[in-house]
Amino acid sequence: xPTGDARRTGDARARTAQRRRPELAAFLRSRRARVTPAxxxxxxxxxxxTPGLRREEVAHLSGVGVTWYTWLEQxxxxxxxxxxxxxxxxxxxxxxxxxxxxxxxxxxxFDPVPEPPVQRVGPEVQLVLDALDPNPAVVYNSRYDxxxxxxxxxxxxxxxAMRGTGVPNVLWSLFTGxxxxxxxxxxxxxxxxxxxxxxxxxxRHVGEPAWEDFIRALSAVSDCFARLWASCEVIPPxxxxxxxxxxxxxxxxMTAVSLSIDGLPECRIVTxxxxxxxxxxxxxxxxxxxxxxxxxxxxxxxxxxxGWNAENPIPWGDGILVTDL
Numbered sequence: 001x002p003t004g005d006a007r008r009t010g011d012a013r014a015r016t017a018q019r020r021r022p023e024l025a026a027f028l029r030s031r032r033a034r035v036t037p038a039x040x041x042x043x044x045x046x047x048x049x050t051p052g053l054r055r056e057e058v059a060h061l062s063g064v065g066v067t068w069y070t071w072l073e074q075x076x077x078x079x080x081x082x083x084x085x086x087x088x089x090x091x092x093x094x095x096x097x098x099x100x101x102x103x104x105x106x107x108x109x110f111d112p113v114p115e116p117p118v119q120r121v122g123p124e125v126q127l128v129l130d131a132l133d134p135n136p137a138v139v140y141n142s143r144y145d146x147x148x149x150x151x152x153x154x155x156x157x158x159x160x161a162m163r164g165t166g167v168p169n170v171l172w173s174l175f176t177g178x179x180x181x182x183x184x185x186x187x188x189x190x191x192x193x194x195x196x197x198x199x200x201x202x203x204r205h206v207g208e209p210a211w212e213d214f215i216r217a218l219s220a221v222s223d224c225f226a227r228l229w230a231s232c233e234v235i236p237p238x239x240x241x242x243x244x245x246x247x248x249x250x251x252x253x254m255t256a257v258s259l260s261i262d263g264l265p266e267c268r269i270v271t272x273x274x275x276x277x278x279x280x281x282x283x284x285x286x287x288x289x290x291x292x293x294x295x296x297x298x299x300x301x302x303x304x305x306x307g308w309n310a311e312n313p314i315p316w317g318d319g320i321l322v323t324d325l
Contacts, residue, residue: 021075024105028073031092032058039093053091062087072106080106119167121148121264128269129153134287135271142201142266143214144170144194151290156246157183162214171198175222185243185251195228196235201266203234237268241275248289249282 033052037044040053040061053061059069064084071078072088085108089099103110121139129137129150136152146159146168159168160177171194174182184190205211219226237258244252253275258268274280 020105020107021077023075024102025073025075027101027105028088028092031094031098032073035091035093040091058088058091061091064088080108082108082111119145119147121261121267125261125264125269132269132271134283135273137269137271139261139264139267139269140170142204143211144198146170147267152287156244156286171195171225172218175218175225183244183246185245190242191224192228192231192233193235193240195225195231196233197237199229199232200234200236204266246282246286249285252279252282254279 032055033050035052037048037053037057040057042057055070055073056066059066062069062084064087068078069088072080082103085102085106086099089102094102100110119141125139126148129139129148133150133152136150136156138149138153139147141147145162159170159173161167162169162172174184174187174191174194179187202211202215215229219229239256239258241253241255244254246252254272255275256270256272258270261267261269274283
């Protein structure tokens with residue numbers, strides 16, 4: 001016998017389904033009304049009073065029964081497959097967001113059409129990155145390509161281009177560059193996490209040439225990457241405190257904050273915040289160097305070496321950049 005919690009859960013699901021059906025009906029009617037016979041290669045006909053297509057016309061063009069489509073548009077509790085919804089979506093000329101909305105209203109799992117990795121961002125995104133200064137900020141796609149960055153990011157981490165594309169790539173740089181110049185501390189812990197995150201993203205792009213070529217090429221030049229990739233570990237992206245090494249100031253502990261970007265699927269803005277007071281002081285020194293293009297005097301260097309505290313702050317600003325590793 002179901003418990004009280006189970007009954008409440010079942011009631012909530014039933015109410016959700018009842019609300020979705022009239023929403024589905026209204027959505028289909030509105031999309032049908034905007035598609036004209038000319039849009040689908042049909043003659044307009046005489047005495048047409050229905051705006052857009054008739055129900056039987058949508059059913060015929062979609063290859064489904066008239067009664068079934070009528071029930072679907074009336075919001076009746078019938079089952080719909082992904083294949084049938086795709087056919088209706090094509091007939092109604094739905095764009096990707098509308099297609100996803102149709103799937104969700106019909107309670108059918110949505111599988112978006114795979115898209116190649118985004119390779120550039122617009123100037124408005126660059127303005128956002130620049131406005132985040134003094135915090136370092138960067139835009140990555142799901143393959144860890146660097147699409148844009150602010151000055152703080154570029155100051156600390158110079159990435160070589162990814163082979164064959166000209167786009168800087170964090171993974172390519174880490175796995176092919178000299179280990180003694182790597183900005184990531186604890187490589188043995190951080191690199192497996194990055195590869196597992198990449199595999200999590202790869203699940204949406206299996207078989208796509210751009211992804212397969214990237215995995216194949218990086219595996220060929222890095223035995224370490226090949227071994228980690230073969231382990232098949234999967235980890236979703238998430239916040240982490242990471243330690244970085246900077247030549248002039250030493251180690252930096254940074255917390256990554258990741259934000260999605262509307263209109264750029266699978267891309268994110270990542271900015272870094274110092275995790276402790278010592279890192280904040282080092283961040284201040286690096287930013288001052290960038291803005292004033294000077295080296296600290298001996299007195300300033302001595303003050304820095306003695307450590308930062310609230311009574312004796314280092315007056316050089318606050319912000320640094322590190323990469324999302």
